[in-house]
Amino acid sequence: MPMYQRILCPRCHSRFLSHIRRGKRRCKGCGYEFTPWLIKGVRLKDNQIKKIIQWFLLERSGLWIAQRLKIGKNQVYQVLRILRRVMSQDVPSVFAGIVEVDETYLGGQKKNKNKKQLRKEIKLYGKSKKGRGTNKQAVFGILCRSGKVYAQLVEDVEAEDLVPIIRRKVKSGTRICSDTWRAYTGLVTKGYVHRVVVHKDKEYVKGRNHINGLEGFWGYLKRKLAAKGGVQRRYLSLFLGEYVWRYNFRKLTLEQQTQRLIYLLRKLRFSG
Ligand SMILES: [Zn+2]
Structure with a gap:
């Protein structure tokens, strides 16, 4: 979890500051004036960080950005990591109305197994064991019909893994659409x-009861990750956060997306 950073006077470490012009602060203790860094510990000017954000949103690589700005690539990577953390936290807190739930698998599907085959294996062998020759990662998603998505990596796809997430993220009484997977059977209780x-009854779209929205998101997510040539497992949750964010705010302009991220950086004061 990123740490919340309070802005302190760099000279006397007082936390009593007044806002003066253009984001500058004046220390109420010693009178020192300074501009707080947008990201604590990252010695880049605000306009450099803004450029990084815009190129990142346009899906330029960290290396490309570093070369364009003539700064070290590790500094850029540091900013990108922080941006992905900011994005991962910028998710709707509770879903209501009509929502879809579904799970999928990412990465390492050597034989390109689909969800149905994997579920069949789980039914045959019990829980999907780790290190059983597969390095697929289960992902669980919730989507509300206004188009917003929440997704997180899960250990497994049984009721004990998924229902607590649903209870945390979806308001009681909500209509939930899912497929026939056994983890969802107890939702009424x-x-x-x-x-x-x-699915097998060609009942994909039966009025408002469908999970087409999430299936659309899974397709988007898999195309994006494939275009990256795969993502290391330990970074997968950060990339998931990134693409959920991009999907949720896809209708904003580049400038609006940039401003939202800058606002979040200022508000949350992430540390490098
Ligand atoms: Zn001071």
Whole structure:
């Protein structure tokens, strides 16, 4: 978890500061005037960070950005890591109305198994064991019909893994659409209205009961990760956060997206 950073006077470490012109602060203790860095510990000017954000949003590589700005690539990577953390925290807190839930698998699907095959294996062998020759990662997602997505990596795809997330993120009484996977069968007893989409019956779109929105997001996510040539497992949750954010705010202009990220950086004061 990123740490919240309070701005302190660099000279006397007082936290009593007044805002003066253009983001500058004046220390109420010693009178020192200074401009706080946008990201603590990252010695880049605000306009350099803004450039990094814009090129990052345009999906330029960290190396490309470093060369353009003539700064070290590790500094750029540091900023990109922080941006992904900011994005990962910028998610809707509670879902209501009509929502879709679904799970999928990312990465390392050597034989290109689909979800149905994997579920069959889980049914045969019990829980999907780690180190059983696969390095696929399960991901669980929630989408509300206004188009916003929440997604996180999960250990497994059983009810004990997924239902606590649903109870945390989805308001009680909400109509939840899912497919027939067994993890979702108890949702009614948890106070939800449950609508099941039966894929094999060609019932993909039965009025408002479908999970097309999430399937669209999974497709988007997999195309993006494939275009990166895969992502190391330990960074997967950060990249997931990035693409959930990009998807959720895809209708904003580049400038609006940039301003949102700068606002979040200022508000959250992430440390490098
Ligand atoms: Zn001071």
